[in-house]
Amino acid sequence: MDLFDKLKILTDAAKYDAACTSSGVEKKAAAGGIGSATACGICHSFAGDGRCISLLKVLMTNACVYDCQYCVNRRSNDTPRATFTPRELAELTIQFYRRNYIEGLFLSSGVLKSPDYTCEQMTETLRILREEYRFNGYIHAKAIPGADSVLLSRLGTLADRVSVNIELPSQNSLKLLAPDKSKHSILTPMGYIQNRIQENSTEMVRYRHAPKFAPAGQSTQMIIGATPETDFQILNLTEGLYRKYRLKRVFYSAYMPVSTSALLPAADTKPPLLREHRLYQADWLLRFYGFSAGELLDAGHPNFNPFIDPKCDWALHHMELFPVEVNRAPYSDLLRVPGIGVKSAKRIVTARRTGPLRFEGLKKLGVVLKRAQYFITCSGKTAEGLKITQDAALRSMMSETAFGRLQDGLQPEQLSFFEQPRLTQEDVRKCLTGQI
Amino acid sequence: MPDGTNLIYQYDGSFDGLLCCVFESYLKKEFPADILPPDAPQATLFPVREIETDSEKARRVLVSIPKKMGGEALDFVRRAFLTCAPQKERNILLFLRLGYRVGPRVLDMLTNDTVDTLQKAVRHLNNEAHLLKGFLRFSDFNGALAAEIEPKNSVLPLLVQHFCERYPEERFLIYDRTHASALIYQPYKPIILPVEDFQMPEPDEEERSFRELWRLFYKTIEIEGRHNPRCRMSHMPKRYWKEMTEFAQGTKSQFTLEERKRDSLRKL
Numbered sequence: 001m002d003l004f005d006k007l008k009i010l011t012d013a014a015k016y017d018a019a020c021t022s023s024g025v026e027k028k029a030a031a032g033g034i035g036s037a038t039a040c041g042i043c044h045s046f047a048g049d050g051r052c053i054s055l056l057k058v059l060m061t062n063a064c065v066y067d068c069q070y071c072v073n074r075r076s077n078d079t080p081r082a083t084f085t086p087r088e089l090a091e092l093t094i095q096f097y098r099r100n101y102i103e104g105l106f107l108s109s110g111v112l113k114s115p116d117y118t119c120e121q122m123t124e125t126l127r128i129l130r131e132e133y134r135f136n137g138y139i140h141a142k143a144i145p146g147a148d149s150v151l152l153s154r155l156g157t158l159a160d161r162v163s164v165n166i167e168l169p170s171q172n173s174l175k176l177l178a179p180d181k182s183k184h185s186i187l188t189p190m191g192y193i194q195n196r197i198q199e200n201s202t203e204m205v206r207y208r209h210a211p212k213f214a215p216a217g218q219s220t221q222m223i224i225g226a227t228p229e230t231d232f233q234i235l236n237l238t239e240g241l242y243r244k245y246r247l248k249r250v251f252y253s254a255y256m257p258v259s260t261s262a263l264l265p266a267a268d269t270k271p272p273l274l275r276e277h278r279l280y281q282a283d284w285l286l287r288f289y290g291f292s293a294g295e296l297l298d299a300g301h302p303n304f305n306p307f308i309d310p311k312c313d314w315a316l317h318h319m320e321l322f323p324v325e326v327n328r329a330p331y332s333d334l335l336r337v338p339g340i341g342v343k344s345a346k347r348i349v350t351a352r353r354t355g356p357l358r359f360e361g362l363k364k365l366g367v368v369l370k371r372a373q374y375f376i377t378c379s380g381k382t383a384e385g386l387k388i389t390q391d392a393a394l395r396s397m398m399s400e401t402a403f404g405r406l407q408d409g410l411q412p413e414q415l416s417f418f419e420q421p422r423l424t425q426e427d428v429r430k431c432l433t434g435q436i
Numbered sequence: 437m438p439d440g441t442n443l444i445y446q447y448d449g450s451f452d453g454l455l456c457c458v459f460e461s462y463l464k465k466e467f468p469a470d471i472l473p474p475d476a477p478q479a480t481l482f483p484v485r486e487i488e489t490d491s492e493k494a495r496r497v498l499v500s501i502p503k504k505m506g507g508e509a510l511d512f513v514r515r516a517f518l519t520c521a522p523q524k525e526r527n528i529l530l531f532l533r534l535g536y537r538v539g540p541r542v543l544d545m546l547t548n549d550t551v552d553t554l555q556k557a558v559r560h561l562n563n564e565a566h567l568l569k570g571f572l573r574f575s576d577f578n579g580a581l582a583a584e585i586e587p588k589n590s591v592l593p594l595l596v597q598h599f600c601e602r603y604p605e606e607r608f609l610i611y612d613r614t615h616a617s618a619l620i621y622q623p624y625k626p627i628i629l630p631v632e633d634f635q636m637p638e639p640d641e642e643e644r645s646f647r648e649l650w651r652l653f654y655k656t657i658e659i660e661g662r663h664n665p666r667c668r669m670s671h672m673p674k675r676y677w678k679e680m681t682e683f684a685q686g687t688k689s690q691f692t693l694e695e696r697k698r699d700s701l702r703k704l
Contacts, residue, residue: 007649011656028601036602043671044570045682047658050667054570057657092649098581098606099574101650101681137602256661271661351546361547 001082003092009082013062013073014108016258017165017221018251022054022103022138024216025160033134035097035104037160037216042103055106055140056096060084060122064110068167068178069261070226073110077259083112086125094133104138104160105129115146119155126158138216145185149192153213156196161216161248164190166241169234173227176263193218194245217248224279225272226255226264230302235282235293242286252279278304285311288342289335307402312338315375316397322375323382327356338397339372359383370396441466444484447525449473451517452494454525458532459493460485471525505535505542512543512558518590521557528554565594571672573681574608576646577637581608584636584679592619596626609634647681654682 023041043052059073061083067075093105107125112118122141129135141159143152156162164186168174171183193214200213220241224234238250254271257264282304285291289311296310297303305313315322315338324333326348334345347365351357358378363369373383374393395403445460445468447453457471469482501510516528530550535542545551564587572595574581581603585591592612596619599608603621610619611634618631639647677683 004649004652007652008656011653015657015659029604032605034603034605036598038569038598040566042566042570045654045680046668046672047654048665048668049658049660049662050664050671051657051659051662052671053654053657056653095646096650096653098576098603099646099650099681100570100572100583103570254662256659273662347546350544354541354545355547357547364547364552 003088006082006084006088007058007092009080010058010060010062010084013079013110014057014059014106016072016253016256017057017106017108017142018253019140019163019219019221019249020052020054020057020106021219021249022140024248025138027136029136030134033136034094035135035137037103037136037138044100044102054103055138056093056102056104057106057108058084058089060089060107060109060118060125061112062110063112065113066111066178066180068181069259069263070168070177070223070255072258074259084125086121086128089125090128090133093129094135097135097137104135104140106140106142108142109144111144111146115144116148116151119144119147119151123151123154123158126155130158140216143189143193145181145189147189149189152189152192153196156193156214157211159214161219162193162214163219163221164193166190166220166222166237168227169222169224169229169237170227173229177226177261190218190220190245197246218245219247219249219251221251221253223255224252224276225269230297231275231279231282231304232293232297232299232302234279235286235297238279238283239286239293250283252276252283274306275304278306278310282310290332291336307406308397309338311336312371312397323377324375325377325380326362327352327379337372337375339368339370339375341366441468442482443468444480444482445471445487445525446474446476446484447471447487448489449475450489451514452491452498453487453489454517454528455494455497456489457487457525458497458529459490460487461529461533468526468529470523471529473525501532501535504539506540509535509540509543512554515558515561515594516554518593519557519561520588520590521553521560524554524557527557561589561591561594564589565591567672567676568595569598571676571680572610573679575636575639575681576643577639579607581606582611582636583609584611584613584634586613586675586679588614590615590617592617592628595619596628600624600626647684650681 021041022037023039025037026039028036041054043054045053047053061081062073062079063081063083064071064073064075072079093102096102097104107122109118109122112121122144126139126141129139138161139159140161140163141155143155143162143164145164166186167178167181174181174183196213197217200210203210204212222234234252241247241250254273254276255265255269256271257267257269260267282296285296286293291314296314304310308316315336321336324337326334331345331349334340334348335342340348344366348357348362348367351361351365356379359369359373362372362378369383373386374388374396394406398406443466445457447457454471457468461467470480498510501513513528513531516524516531521527527550531542531554534545534548534550538545542551546555568585568587568591572583572585574583590612592610592615595610599610599619600621605623606621607623608621611631612618616630616632617628618634619626619628
């Protein structure tokens with residue numbers, strides 16, 4: 001089998017992994033070496049599906065001893081199998097890297113022979129890159145659940161980021177769809193990595209040259225829409241992972257039908273992309289906007305509103321906290337205004353030091369007045385000519401496409417094939433305008 | 437600030453030259469209607485005064501900027517000078533006049549028109565430089581790397597550090613077609629030179645095969661069920677595609693045809 005065939009098979013098998021970020025570390029090549037990394041990460045291209053390509057994302061092998069129902073590489077699937085040798089993968093990475101195609105390598109793998117053997121093959125690839133090529137670019141390695149902690153620790157010292165996929169949002173779903181994996185086998189390496197990262201940060205204080213362990217932290221991903229968990233359960237789990245395991249990122253991947261198993265949604269189910277999008281929006285609210293999961297959803301409202309984004313939704317349910325005075329409100333309050341993001345909130349805080357802000361000024365700072373105008377005052381005044389009509393308010397809170405769908409009386413997409421209360425047009429109108 | 441005149445300054449196009457215009461404006465207590473580089477189209481009836489570049493005058497202005505408004509402001513002005521914003525020279529003069537008056541807080545005056553215009557121009561420059569750190573593609577020619585870009589802003593000075601730290605042991609060249617200049621690097625010696633024209637040599641067998649491998653990877657990594665060309669375009673505007681290996685000839689016609697077919701099917 002030549003390199004072209006291998007690359008095709010092992011890319012195809014890796015493409016469902018969501019993460020392709022190269023952020024979190026800042027470093028440059030040592031003399032005689034090659035490769036650097038930027039804290040903000042660099043996207044080298046965007047695939048036809050609009051997802052960023054930052055790393056060479058491939059599997060070491062797509063042969064697998066496990067039989068997880070949701071996975072294309074499951075043992076029972078009839079698909080061509082291939083395996084890279086550590087050296088040819090390292091060579092390919094370097095050649096791609098030299099041409100500036102990529103920021104580094106994202107190496108994951110099916111489980112070939114045993115978790116330990118697989119982990120050794122991956123480690124060998126990273127060793128060749130780091131030691132022989134003196135490659136200092138970004139490496140994201142996926143920890144193989146069940147591998148020995150000594151091997152895991154070696155992987156962590158060679159990689160910048162390590163991740164363990166949590167796969168599915170609950171223990172029950174895992175038992176049903178991934179009989180070879182358990183919550184325990186996933187959370188154990190995650191906890192181990194977290195401990196090593198923490199230990200490492202104290203070592204670094206004591207010895208300047210202590211070898212770094214996964215300096216860009218760890219991340220995880222889970223599949224959305226293959227199992228019946230609610231958004232509330234997923235968001236709570238996410239929050240727990242950020243708190244307990246200090247994860248850098250949690251990724252969500254909308255379930256793409258890859259098998260006809262009776263345990264899974266039908267093969268013609270569309271991936272719940274809007275739901276995935278709402279979860280990412282909420283994820284941002286947790287990480288950068290100071291929200292908690294309990295504020296955004298609760299047992300009574302366990303799923304996100306498909307028509308408006310989580311922040312708008314929250315604001316509309318908390319009109320008692322608005323309007324906010326932009327010239328005096330603390331940064332944390334500004335962040336909670338729909339239409340004001342992290343950048344514009346920072347600019348507001350900077351600019352108001354030099355003089356009072358007015359609505360024209362806010363536009364220059366990048367505030368989306370279309371939304372924000374309902375929630376703010378400038379020096380005690382509301383936006384001039386602001387008329388609150390049902391139609392206008394609706395239009396400004398929703399994206400163009402969502403508004404169009406509402407007008408046509410359509411559901412935005414099939415959210416889930418599991419039982420969920422459907423929102424009627426009336427509900428949405430009530431929720432949007434009842435409180436303004 | 438003195439009243440505007442209908443006079444036009446013409447400078448030699450260098451940063452020092454622009455600083456001399458600032459000097460002149462203060463010396464003569466006048467404010468020019470515009471400041472133009474030598475190659476600007478002369479479609480004006482206003483009288484033009486040529487401002488000579490004098491390194492001593494330039495130095496005096498240069499030293500005064502960090503002293504009056506901080507080092508950050510100087511960095512900002514240097515970047516503003518690299519942008520493609522219309523009337524950037526005049527706006528830089530306005531910015532400096534404001535800065536001499538109010539001091540370091542000039543950078544915080546984000547709602548001021550001049551500051552806002554320059555901020556946006558600099559953001560455009562920074563964004564373009566950041567995108568090119570990713571979208572730029574090298575080709576290997578006998579061990580040396582070469583790339584071609586066509587940016588709107590003069591991004592080369594912002595790329596120097598990044599690529600030197602990335603490939604310290606390589607020899608490489610980045611040719612900026614828009615501004616006819618090139619960044620040339622030999623281990624530990626980067627230099628930016630004006631280069632009139634540059635043609636990429638023909639790729640050899642090995643180079644062609646890595647390009648093919650990359651195109652294969654690019655096509656395979658897409659999840660077809662999530663095909664979303666508009667999302668791709670908003671992250672990676674089409675003007676960058678020209679120089680990118682994944683869209684280059686070879687499989688180009690076939691690829692775009694396939695794309696188009698799929699897109700038109702989606703519309704139906």
